[in-house]
Amino acid sequence: MAEFSPRITLFCCESCGFPAAERAVKQGYSLSPECRLIKIPCTGKLDVLYILKAFEAGSDGVAIAGCPEDACRYETGSLRAKNKFDKTRAILEKIGIEPERIKRWQVSSSMGEKFSRLLSAMEEELANLGPLFPDRLKKRGDN
Amino acid sequence: MIVAEQKPIEEVLKSIEPFDKILVLGCNTCVAVCMAGGEKEAGILASMIRLAREKAGKLVDVLEKTVERQCDDEFLLAEKELYDKVEAVLSTACGVGVQQLSALLQIPVLPALNTKFMGGTKDHGTWSERCSGCGDCVLELTGGICPVSRCAKTLLNGPCGGSADGKCEVNPDTDCAWQLIIDRMTALERLDKLLEIQPAKNWKTARDGGPRTQTREDVKL
Numbered sequence: 001m002a003e004f005s006p007r008i009t010l011f012c013c014e015s016c017g018f019p020a021a022e023r024a025v026k027q028g029y030s031l032s033p034e035c036r037l038i039k040i041p042c043t044g045k046l047d048v049l050y051i052l053k054a055f056e057a058g059s060d061g062v063a064i065a066g067c068p069e070d071a072c073r074y075e076t077g078s079l080r081a082k083n084k085f086d087k088t089r090a091i092l093e094k095i096g097i098e099p100e101r102i103k104r105w106q107v108s109s110s111m112g113e114k115f116s117r118l119l120s121a122m123e124e125e126l127a128n129l130g131p132l133f134p135d136r137l138k139k140r141g142d143n
Numbered sequence: 144m145i146v147a148e149q150k151p152i153e154e155v156l157k158s159i160e161p162f163d164k165i166l167v168l169g170c171n172t173c174v175a176v177c178m179a180g181g182e183k184e185a186g187i188l189a190s191m192i193r194l195a196r197e198k199a200g201k202l203v204d205v206l207e208k209t210v211e212r213q214c215d216d217e218f219l220l221a222e223k224e225l226y227d228k229v230e231a232v233l234s235t236a237c238g239v240g241v242q243q244l245s246a247l248l249q250i251p252v253l254p255a256l257n258t259k260f261m262g263g264t265k266d267h268g269t270w271s272e273r274c275s276g277c278g279d280c281v282l283e284l285t286g287g288i289c290p291v292s293r294c295a296k297t298l299l300n301g302p303c304g305g306s307a308d309g310k311c312e313v314n315p316d317t318d319c320a321w322q323l324i325i326d327r328m329t330a331l332e333r334l335d336k337l338l339e340i341q342p343a344k345n346w347k348t349a350r351d352g353g354p355r356t357q358t359r360e361d362v363k364l
């Protein structure tokens with residue numbers, strides 16, 4: 001059986017998270033084809049619903065990559081994201097899903113190295129946890 | 144607005160346990176404003192249910208729809224074809240909406256919320272009880288502060304002896320309604336009004352007289 005490669009949806013703010021991902025790639029980091037980056041104006045725009053939908057759509061993990069709390073371009077965006085993150089983690093726990101499947105990273109646009117380190121660690125952790133829905137694994141590759 | 148909050152997800156999952164195809168029906172009026180059962184919250188709940196059931200190995204088909212108000216048949220009947228497709232409806236309306244829909248259908252209509260009170264927005268994310276619907280409003284006598292819903296003892300001639308430092312003895316996190324009334328009547332220069340002793344309230348107009356119905360004959364055909 002092929003090694004399980006976790007599917008991760010990354011919600012990245014356009015000021016910090018997304019540029020950090022771009023920098024990581026420029027520095028030579030090889031992004032797994034199972035990672036999907038979604039650029040959003042600010043992680044404060046993120047909603048619990050989007051995160052749950054990402055899991056429903058087949059993600060094994062979700063990461064939120066936004067600005068450091070004291071350096072959010074929209075001041076309170078990162079704090080709002082923290083609230084949504086905490087709420088979603090609590091929801092996952094209640095419905096029997098490991099809360100470790102969701103991460104929140106604070107990265108500035110120059111932190112390509114930190115971004116790749118965090119993503120690699122997450123991939124490893126998810127690989128150990130296994131797929132969120134094992135029954136769906138066999139259908140992968142169809143989309 | 145009517146203020147409600149979502150039931151614990153464990154309770155919701157238990158109530159829909161026997162069903163394989165359900166409709167989560169949101170309500171876009173009061174419960175949307177208090178962030179308990181509008182389109183977004185209904186969507187989150189539907190998503191939670193799908194994930195929880197798949198994780199538990201018991202897939203469920205969850206349809207989603209949100210109507211303007213569940214307390215009016217006209218909005219509910221517009222979604223008739225959806226009810227035929229499911230075994231049960233999980234309503235994120237207040238208890239009124241649940242009952243209104245239940246009376247129209249032959250399948251179970253289950254509540255996703257606990258309905259709590261009639262209240263107003265205190266600040267973003269906080270709502271406070273303001274009216275108990277007593278049917279004979281006394282706000283004119285009390286400076287616009289309701290002693291029926293906001294005094295723990297529903298006193299009409301307060302305060303009680305337990306009022307201290309402006310806080311209620313029943314719950315020190317809550318302002319004493321009668322302190323608020325006195326402060327407000329003082330500011331309005333109407334404190335003398337409070338010297339009139341209010342007689343015992345006739346609770347017949349409130350819930351104590353049994354369930355109430357109101358009719359406007361002039362709008363009937």
Ligand code: SF4
Nearest residue numbers: 274275277280281289
């Ligand atoms: S006095 Fe009665 S009607 Fe008036 S606000 Fe209080 S509970 Fe409501």
Ligand code: SF4
Nearest residue numbers: 294303311312319320
């Ligand atoms: S302390 Fe004030 S609000 Fe509390 S029961 Fe007494 S009068 Fe009512």
